[in-house]
Amino acid sequence: MPNIVNEVKLDFKDVLLRPKRSTLRSRNDVDLYREITFKNSKQTYKGVPVMASNMDTIGTFEMAKVLSKHGLFTTMHKYYTTEEWIKFAEENPDCLKNIAASSGTGKGDFERLSEILKAVTGVNFICLDVANGYSQHFVEYLRQVRAAFPTHTIIAGNVVTGEMVEELILSGADIIKVGIGPGSVCTTRIKTGVGYPQLSAVIECADAAHGLKGHIIADGGCTCPGDVAKAFGAGADFVMAGGMFAGHEQCAGELIERDGKKYKMFYGMSSSVAMEKHSGGVAEYRSSEGKSVEVPFKGDVEVTVKDILGGLRSACTYVGAACLRELPRRATFIRCTQQVNNIYS
Numbered sequence: 001m002p003n004i005v006n007e008v009k010l011d012f013k014d015v016l017l018r019p020k021r022s023t024l025r026s027r028n029d030v031d032l033y034r035e036i037t038f039k040n041s042k043q044t045y046k047g048v049p050v051m052a053s054n055m056d057t058i059g060t061f062e063m064a065k066v067l068s069k070h071g072l073f074t075t076m077h078k079y080y081t082t083e084e085w086i087k088f089a090e091e092n093p094d095c096l097k098n099i100a101a102s103s104g105t106g107k108g109d110f111e112r113l114s115e116i117l118k119a120v121t122g123v124n125f126i127c128l129d130v131a132n133g134y135s136q137h138f139v140e141y142l143r144q145v146r147a148a149f150p151t152h153t154i155i156a157g158n159v160v161t162g163e164m165v166e167e168l169i170l171s172g173a174d175i176i177k178v179g180i181g182p183g184s185v186c187t188t189r190i191k192t193g194v195g196y197p198q199l200s201a202v203i204e205c206a207d208a209a210h211g212l213k214g215h216i217i218a219d220g221g222c223t224c225p226g227d228v229a230k231a232f233g234a235g236a237d238f239v240m241a242g243g244m245f246a247g248h249e250q251c252a253g254e255l256i257e258r259d260g261k262k263y264k265m266f267y268g269m270s271s272s273v274a275m276e277k278h279s280g281g282v283a284e285y286r287s288s289e290g291k292s293v294e295v296p297f298k299g300d301v302e303v304t305v306k307d308i309l310g311g312l313r314s315a316c317t318y319v320g321a322a323c324l325r326e327l328p329r330r331a332t333f334i335r336c337t338q339q340v341n342n343i344y345s
């Protein structure tokens, strides 16, 4: 008989952060930097733990140059060649501490990752990213990468439940990427019926990870700076976004001009557009689990970065958190039926 979990699981849209008495005088007093020492790599990271997704339109070298200036992190997409990596590393040595090289579990992925990490010293993060982090094949791949790179910080995912967070950490991962189906250009929930409301996934996975001294990334589903604040409040150590960083100068993807307006193409990594580009089409046995959209052109991503960081500082002052690390301890979520007044939207 199928099981039904009757407890309500929540998304960002279902809650608001309750304001709390605070002694902070100004948003300027809030420290958004976090220093984290990772369980398995033993490396220490210091930065603003907001990440650009490793999607091929978002995780670009151009994005990393701007984000790194503000202390933010970029997980690079896995399609750059070793030569492109070498050139970037030579020209931008300061960015290297704030980027990760990505890999899937496909044919040749391990060799490609190894070649890049051998050619470019100073990149200390590896992002192992698959749509379904529950497969035994993925766990074995993670173990292989951990054995080959004992002191690199390994990000692995995606999963949404505590038991798989634990399994991945015990198999060598330092940071677990959490999120199945919340993404802006993801259609997994429509195509498969599978998923987990993202706020609850983050709360539960953070609890599991922190119990083992591991860390998590809330990946996907943030539509505005307020959602990023909620993800940190829920216990995320890092928050990753794709859609919020889409549509900018620093993004890859076609720039479209129509009726005097500019748009930038943005698509899911499992969309037919991405599969055409990287795998020569959608395989016979599967359907695409992503869509493509035209995002109104937003100019320089620096404006969006400042918007996110400003929102985060403000959220911290509202709840009385002097630094980002304190946010989950100060967070009380209120369940709500309406978040915003839509009269002028």
Ligand code: 5GP
Residues within 6 Å of the ligand: 053, 054, 055, 131, 158, 179, 181, 182, 183, 184, 185, 186, 187, 188, 219, 220, 221, 222, 240, 241, 242, 243, 244, 267, 268, 269, 270, 271, 289, 290, 291
């Ligand atoms: P967003 O910030 O746009 O809401 O979510 C970004 C995340 O969506 C990515 O980091 C990745 O985990 C996920 N994602 C990207 N492309 C696809 C896709 O085609 N299908 C699915 N299911 N998820 C995707």
